Amino acid sequence: MKNFLKWAGIVFIGLILISVVRGLVSGSKDKTTVTTTSTTDSTKAGAISGGTSTTTTETTPSAWKYSEEEDKMTSKKNFYAQVDAKDELDFKFPYNGGSVATLGIIKRSTGVTDMALSVTKGQIMAAHGLGNGKINIRFDDGAAQAISVTGAADGSSNIVFFQGAAKLLAKLKTAKKVFIQAEFFDNGSPVMEFNTAGLEWNH
Known part of the structure; x- marks a missing residue:
């Protein structure tokens, strides 16, 4: 047991x-x-x-185009920058079919800087001192201002040059959008919008 x-x-x-x-x-x-x-x-x-906290930043490509050419009389260069308006202008006959407006900057070999507005078709009234010889311009959300302009030396009616280009250029360098209103022969005073962000101008 x-x-x-x-x-x-x-x-x-x-x-x-x-x-x-x-x-x-x-x-x-x-x-x-x-x-x-x-x-x-x-x-x-x-x-x-991805193991870490990341931030994605989207960048918008600049719409500016750049070029340069040599002045054969001085061997110095002229520098150009230009941007086309967001939309084409729709004019009456004989300028119908779409006209492209361009805002341009020119640094001449002489050292002078100009700022100009041109169109592929149409007549800018202020080019001949008509329509009070001024064009309205507005930077981003700022107030519109009337700027005096002059016509081309050859009498072309599709281009005008802004007076006080240096002050306008300083604003243009920081502006994302620029609105320009000009009077055209027999076509009223349309507003042109330019996407100006990303301007690189060190001349």
Whole structure:
């Protein structure tokens, strides 16, 4: 009887030890599973965010075009920058079919800087001193101002040059948009919009 109780006690203790070992093994597996899942989720989050916080900045390409040419009489260069209006002008006959307005900057070999408005078709009244010889111009959300202009030396009626170009150019360098209103022969006084952001002018 004593031997039976002794063996029963040993078997009982053995069962308890087996249960404890199984519990430890099971707990270890659960911990491993949880850790793996956590790592996987962390990896996914890192893949989506790139691991760091990033800021994306979109830039709009500049609409300005640049060119230069050598003055054969002085061997010095003339520099040009120009931007076309956002929309074409729709004039009556004989200038119908769409006219492109261009705002231009010219640094002449003589050192003089001019700013001009031209159209591919049509007649600017102020080119001949008509329509009070002024054109309205507005930078971004600022107030419109009337600027005196002069015509071309050859008498062309499709281009005018702004007076006080230096002051206008200083504003133009920081303006994102410029609105110009000019009177055209037999075609009223349309407003031309220019996207002027990104001007690079160091001449």
